[in-house]
Every structure is written in structure tokens, then in C-alpha cells.
Amino acid sequence: xxxxxxxxxxxxxxxxxxxxxxxxxxxxxxxxxxxxxxxxxxxxxxxxxxxxxxxxxxxxxxxxxxxxxxxxxxxxxxxxxxxxxxxxxxxxxxxxxxxxxxxxxxxxxxxxxxxxxxxxxxxxxxxxxxxxxxxxxxxxxxxxxxxxxxxxxxxxx
Amino acid sequence: xxxxxxxxxxxxxxxxxxxxxxxxxxxxxxxxxxxxxxxxxxxxxxxxxxxxxxxxxxxxxxxxxxxxxxxxxxxxxxxxxxxxxxxxxxxxxxxxxxxxxxxxxxxxxxxxxxxxxxxxxxxxxxxxxxxxxxxxxxxxxxxxxxxxxxxxxxxxxxxxxxxxxxx
Numbered sequence: 001x002x003x004x005x006x007x008x009x010x011x012x013x014x015x016x017x018x019x020x021x022x023x024x025x026x027x028x029x030x031x032x033x034x035x036x037x038x039x040x041x042x043x044x045x046x047x048x049x050x051x052x053x054x055x056x057x058x059x060x061x062x063x064x065x066x067x068x069x070x071x072x073x074x075x076x077x078x079x080x081x082x083x084x085x086x087x088x089x090x091x092x093x094x095x096x097x098x099x100x101x102x103x104x105x106x107x108x109x110x111x112x113x114x115x116x117x118x119x120x121x122x123x124x125x126x127x128x129x130x131x132x133x134x135x136x137x138x139x140x141x142x143x144x145x146x147x148x149x150x151x152x153x154x155x156x157x
Numbered sequence: 158x159x160x161x162x163x164x165x166x167x168x169x170x171x172x173x174x175x176x177x178x179x180x181x182x183x184x185x186x187x188x189x190x191x192x193x194x195x196x197x198x199x200x201x202x203x204x205x206x207x208x209x210x211x212x213x214x215x216x217x218x219x220x221x222x223x224x225x226x227x228x229x230x231x232x233x234x235x236x237x238x239x240x241x242x243x244x245x246x247x248x249x250x251x252x253x254x255x256x257x258x259x260x261x262x263x264x265x266x267x268x269x270x271x272x273x274x275x276x277x278x279x280x281x282x283x284x285x286x287x288x289x290x291x292x293x294x295x296x297x298x299x300x301x302x303x304x305x306x307x308x309x310x311x312x313x314x315x316x317x318x319x320x321x322x323x324x
Contacts, residue, residue, distance in 0.1 A: 117317065127316070135317035147316060149294070149309065149323070150284065150302035156316070157324035 013037050020045060038076070048086075063101075128153070170194050177202060195233075205243070215253075295320070 013035040016027060025046050032052040041061045049069040058076045063083045073093040077100050084104045091111045099119040107130045114134040124144040145156045166184075170192040173184060177199055187207040196216045203223040210228050215235040223243045230250045238258045245265045249272050256276045266286040274297045281301040291311040312323045
């Protein structure tokens with residue numbers, strides 16, 4: 001169970017979208033458990049170390065977003081735009097990333113165990129030290145994706 | 158690779174094991190093509206520059222053995238324990254190393270072309286300059302392994318459930 005940071009009040013999807021529309025971008029450590037943000041434009045948002053656990057982010061535009069250390073186990077990220085997103089050390093265990101756009105995303109040290117990445121675009125994504133055990137990458141585009149083999153950085157063809 | 162190094166000593170598997178049991182350790186340039194050394198217990202043996210192509214060394218115990226420059230092409234080393242073994246410049250082309258324990262082994266400049274290393278333990282192994290062309294590394298444990306300068310062209314690994322062939 002993800003530990004909730006002390007003092008971080010739960011924010012409703014409506015409130016977050018209003019504040020984002022008003023120009024606010026920093027939602028670090030925000031508790032967004034089960035929030036429905038599907039289809040919203042949240043490009044460039046800072047949700048680092050936030051708690052969108054089991055949130056609905058289907059089709060959400062999170063291009064260039066900072067999701068470093070974000071807790072997204074079980075989140076619905078189908079068709080989400082995560083292009084150039086920072087997902088370093090993000091917890092994406094069992095997340096649904098079917099057909100998500102992860103082009104140039106930084107997934108180093110991300111936990112993707114059991115994640116569904118079917119049809120996802122992982123072109124040039126950095127997957128070094130990402131945990132992909134039980135992850136489903138069927139049909140995913142891995143062109144230029146980066147991983148480790150021993151101490152060797154490997155760029156996939 | 159010369160078929161047999163000059164001075165190579167033709168010896169039977171039985172003889173080798175008897176001499177090892179009697180305390181002998183130096184079997185340099187032994188000539189044992191296709192020998193059956195399955196489950197042989199030869200820790201620390203010096204078999205450097207030996208000729209062992211096609212030998213059956215499955216489940217053998219060769220910890221800290223010296224196999225430098227040894228010809229092991231097509232040898233069966235399934236589940237062999239080669240912890241800390243010296244395999245520098247060894248020819249392991251098309252060798253079967255499934256589930257072999259190669260922890261801390263020195264495989265510098267070894268030829269592992271088309272070798273089957275699935276589920277092999279290569280933690281901390283030195284693979285500098287090794288030829289791993291078309292080697293199968295699926296489920297091999299390469300933590301702390303040094304692959305500096307190794308040729309990985311066509312080597313196979315997993316990325317999640319995807320079989321990946323390296324460029």
C-alpha cells in the first residue's frame with residue numbers, strides 16, 4: 001500500500017483541472033487516488049511523487065509531464081500521451097498502458113512489473129533498470145529503446 | 158584453431174579422473190575430443206589449451222578450473238559449475254551452457270558465438286572482448302557482468318515478454 005504523504009490533502013479531479021486551467025502546474029505529492037482525469041490536457045504538469053493510484057488517465061495528455069516517483073499502480077493509461085514524460089522511479093505496476101505514447105519517455109528504474117504495454121509506442125524510451133518482469137510488450141514499438149545488458153547500454157533496432 | 162596442440166596428451170576420460178583422484182592437477186593440452194565427463198568432479202583442474210570439442214561436461218564441477226584457450230566447441234556444459242573458472246580465449250562456439258554457473262568466471266576474449274547461455278548465471282563474470290555473436294542470453298543473469306568491448310551482434314535477450322535480437 002502506497003504511503004500517503006503527511007499533510008497532502010486529496011484533490012478532486014475537478015479541482016485539479018480548474019487549478020491547471022488557471023495556470024498552476026505544480027501538483028507534487030498530490031493524492032489523486034481513483035481520480036477520473038481521462039481525456040484531460042495536463043501536458044507539462046508536475047505530478048512527481050503524487051498518488052494517482054488506480055486513477056483513470058485513459059487518453060490523458062501528459063506529454064512532457066513530470067511523473068518521477070509517481071505512484072500509478074493499476075492506473076488506466078490506455079492511449080495516454082506520455083511523450084517525453086519523466087517517469088523515473090515511477091510505480092506503474094499492473095498499470096494499463098495499452099497503445100500509450102511513450103516516445104522519448106524516461107522510464108529508468110520504473111516499476112513496470114505486470115504492466116500492459118501492448119501496442120505502446122516506446123520509440124527511444126529509456127528503459128535502463130526498469131523492471132519489466134511479467135510486462136506484456138506484445139506489438140509495442142521498441143525502436144531505439146535503451147536498456148542494459150550487463151554493463152552495456154544497448155539501443156534496440 | 159589447431160586440431161591438436163603440439164605435445165597434446167591423449168588421455169581417456171577415465172584416466173583423467175583417476176589421475177585427478179590421485180592428486181594430479183595439471184592436464185594442460187589434454188586431448189579429449191567428445192569425452193564423456195558428465196558430472197565429473199574436477200575443481201581447480203588445469204585443462205588449459207586442451208582439446209575438448211563436443212565433450213559432455215554437463216553437471217560437471219569445474220569451479221576455479223583453468224580452461225584458458227581450451228577448445229570446447231559444441232561441448233555440452235549444461236548445468237556445469239564453472240564458478241571462477243579461467244575461460245580466457247576459450248572456444249565455446251555453439252556450446253550448450255544452459256543453466257551453467259559462470260559466476261565470477263573470466264571469459265575475456267572467449268568465443269561464445271551461437272552459444273546457448275539461457276538461464277546461465279553470469280553474475281560478476283568478465284566478458285571483456287568476448288564474441289557473443291548470435292548467443293542466446295535469454296534469462297541469463299548478467300548483473301555485475303563486464304561486457305566492455307564484447308561483440309553482441311545478433312545476441313538474443315528478453316525485454317519483458319519480448320524476444321529482442323541486438324543489432
